Amino acid sequence: MIGNKKEAMTSRRKITQGFKVVKDQEVGAASTQPGFPTMIPSVSADQSFARELARLQSLSIEARIEEALTMKEQFAWLNPVIGDTEP
């Protein structure tokens, strides 16, 4: 029992690391960035974008269009699953 409580606290600490903890709630929350909706630059996001752009540029026109038209099927596994019991 004590082990479970300790584990839950450690897990919560991990979840809320880098987030502002909202009082009286069991959720972590981040503040809206100042200047929203202006995007905050991110080197890692820029690198990821450059890789994706290079991939898209290497595809044919038809392949890019097919990707857009079949995206729903490609990401069908992302559909939410609603459980019937509370954790």
Place this chain on the structure above:
Amino acid sequence: MRKLLPILQAAEQVVAILKQHNVDSVVIGAVALAAHHYVRHTQGIDIGVSAALPVLQKVTESLNAAGLTAELSAPDADAPLGGVVNVSGGFGVVQIVNFCDRFPAVIQDAIRDSTMLLRPGSALKLAPLPQLVALKLYAGGLKSKADILELLRHNPGADLHDIMTTCQRYRLHGLEEIMAELARHGRNA
């Protein structure tokens, strides 16, 4: 050569029927965005035309006669579009979007300046970047604004001056703000 997706086959058939009625067409919307490296989810294909309403009625009849399910939605007097034909089937939806008497220049210019086809020999012409941006400005809304920003981010070699000049020629406003956001991403017009 690889077989086309059923929805692309349907779009080829729709364009061929439009051609029988002397209506030139160009692919606009998310499919054209994808051709220009901005791939985002879409379930349908939008085909831009500039045709008189009676012609569009005849096109609808021909589409139905060809075994497709086509329905024309006529425009209201103040509507920004000159009517839409929904062509549906097991393949999904192909929309013929009419800009006649509203914004015909953008479709005429897109057809004239298009250099991209779905594949060699295809009848599906893809709208050029300046006209795609202009159509998004014309449509308005936050989604269109985000589409323009992403479209330009995905085309770092695009001639931004040409795009701005084209939109100014069409008397469309709102691009400056998006260009400023783009500049914050490291690109300048």
